Amino acid sequence: MIVLYIFLLIHLEGYNRCVIIQDKMSIDVPFKHPSFLMHQDKIQCQTQRQEMLRCGTSNVYVKPECVCSFHNVYEATLYHKYSSCPHGEESDVVTKLKCPDCKKYSLNNNGPCINGGKLTCNGDEVAPHITCECPPNYQGKFCEEKLENVTRRCDKISAFSAIGMINCDLTKSDCVTYSRTGKYVYLCKETETSQDRQGLPLCIDTEDITVSPDVRTRTSASTTDSNQLDDIISGVQSTTPTPAVIVFLVTLQLCFSNAIMLNLFDIH
Structure with missing residues (x-):
């Protein structure tokens, strides 16, 4: 249940990492001075x-x-x-x-x-x-000027930490960006090269893809049945999966299986 709680908490509070995509301009001369x-x-x-x-x-x-x-x-x-x-x-x-x-x-x-x-x-x-x-x-x-897209990975921070920092729309140095309504704040470190997106969502879209499953309250962990677990997993899988989501799903499934085995062992 602890793993389930952490898993749901992350999704209720949004992604901890996302990306922004910016234009980069550089002088591109494919030959040296004669x-x-x-x-x-x-x-x-x-x-x-x-x-x-x-x-x-x-x-x-x-x-x-x-x-x-x-x-x-x-x-x-x-x-x-x-x-x-x-x-x-x-x-x-x-x-x-x-x-x-x-x-x-x-x-x-x-x-x-x-x-x-x-x-x-x-x-x-x-x-x-x-x-x-x-x-x-x-x-x-x-x-002579080459334009290219640069993907920058950004990490979630508190709104307090973003005070005084420049918005990424105005600079390509260290900056902050926001989800669509400003609910989540992300810090983007300066980089000159495009980073691997790794399946992460755009920072502006993180509010649109967070999960709010209907978690039913149980009096004890032992009363949680497989139907409830399937409902939770189904709700999570309806969103775009990321590596972190997949790891949590596997961990959750293993924990649930172990709980069943322990209950069976206790019965016998």
């Missing part, structure tokens, strides 16, 4: 292929990966204080390239767009103001 951007030597960017961007009136042309690529445009003011062309022949200053030219002088004619983004030219906007059409779960000017 080496030619890290030093002044631009010889590796130069070629004699005439379909490339020509350096003034010289016979030197600039490779597309050295003209309108992501890092060239995303950090243009940092790296484009100098040119990939020979001294005095400046024709590849990316901050002055118009969108159609940026498209032409870039790898796969896709300009600075990354992560599956597609270059869209609205006119003659210069390279730093180009925008890209991003695939799902990406955003940003050049689709």
